[in-house]
Amino acid sequence: MAIAPDRFSHFAAIDWSGAVGARQPGIAVAICTHGAEAPTLVAAEGGWSRAAALDWLASAMPPDTLVGLDLGPSLPFVDRGAFFPGWSDSPADARGLWRLVEAICADDPHLGASSFVDHDAIAPHLRRHGGRKGVFFEGRGRLRVTEEAQGLQGLNPTSALNLVGAAQVGKSSLTGMRVLHRLAGRLPVWPFDPLPASGSAIVEIYTTIAARAAGIRKGLSKMRDAESLDRALAALGSAPHRPLARYDDHATDAILTAAWLRTTAHRADFWAPPALTPYIAQTEGWTFGVS
Template identity: 70%
Template sequence: MGPGEQGATAGVRRPPLSRFTHFAAIDWSGAVGARQKGIAVAICRIGADAPTLLVPDGGWSRLKVLEWLQHAMPADTLVGLDLGPSLPFADRGAFFPGWAESPADARGLWALIERICTDDPHLSASSFVDHAEAARHFRRHGGRKGEFFDGRGRLRVTEEAQRLQGLNPYSNLNLVGASQVGKSSLTGMRVLHRLQDTLPIWPFDESATGSLIVEIYTSIAAIAAGRPRGRSKMRTIAELNAALAAIGSATVAGDGAIDDHSSDAILTASWLRTAADRAALWHPAQLTAALARTEGWTFGVS
């Protein structure tokens, strides 16, 4: 951070409140392949109706989500993407210290990943993961750990703030394990690169009207709905409906089992509807103009 930036929010882009008519949540996936079972999309309107789970023919792919965001999503939608839109920067003054091509901001990072992965199918990011310079900063499968990857991996400022809220964030530089979010984040950055001229992305963009993308952490919605920390996943309709009711939403029909990707998307869409007008969530104390250009911020982290 530069002089005078600590705790300063001047220059950080904030949308006006009470402008959204729809609220969507997308549980993302970094898996290889044309279709990803881990992607789920849910949307709701202003009011208290239960969110609708959207299931296209053939299931979701990353390209299908991109097309929905660009062409089919309702106007004035606040949409949350469950992925990291950037990598750690503030702790070392760079995304990739020592690499001459290390970008100066998040948009440069998205462009770098897109350029290196331009031939990777299905908006995957395998070429970036295996890039000789980038790989020096990642923990990869097969016990491959770059020389610049320390401990559990570097965290963004917003992820450090998540820890203070009792959450358990993983470094976006960690690409190993069931709970890792690194691959999802890298593939998501390819989507953000393609969306940047179509939809504003908070807090990187100014945003006065229309739809807006924010980063979400679905555990925040689950905890707000009374789910125990460490047990945020809901795998039955009964569990999901209890959480929906706790935040003032109508419940969904049916009973029995539900996959946690779908339940995460449904609950988080409803939570976004309740949280969008909370001014404090758009004014986190640690979000500076510098972080808004480089690391971004998770909506719901104070």
């Protein structure tokens, strides 16, 4: 799958958050264009919220932007042939899952997903706070095929069915699904949608992949100062960044990953990984950059 170097005009990365509340300090948005200029942070009045991020994606993001969302757009399916084995209402594909999350969480404010987590038929498959481990949750939790592939690349993926601990990604994934559902028909999400010949597109990102590509060793992927960020950016061919008012994992991850997307968006192998079948594309999706 050949991708022209000028297929996209901008490259953006969004560090996501599943935290409860009207605003999410854990959301950070960075964007860059072609060339060597470092990505810059995009500000939102009053701070980012999931609704504000949705609005930016739908109407304010520049045309022809490749945007990476740091969240899991689906749940494990392939290993058991279902998201929630044994439940008659378990969706048949990822878009059905997005619709289900939206329907169950329709009354949850701020695009939250608490109602989904506590649903009687779904909770038994999850590991929740307070020692509430569902009867169907085993070991570290089920993984998607792309997450198994991440492990083979030396990464440390976490099951989206695990909602406990600092490394958990389940809440981000579920709240992100509400956003993806609302973007249906307006913004394609690869690989659930094919990459169109023009226009913007969303991909799933894992910021640690960008950190590894920038030469940051395992266990040291977090950058919390200007010097660390500039060293990583330089490894990706980027100029130094504009100084930030505050350095945290969210901002630096978004900046570095936007720069990484700029260097990798044209790579045909990233758009056609050998293990990505049509079945996986429609049920579990795939992380951009995992081969």
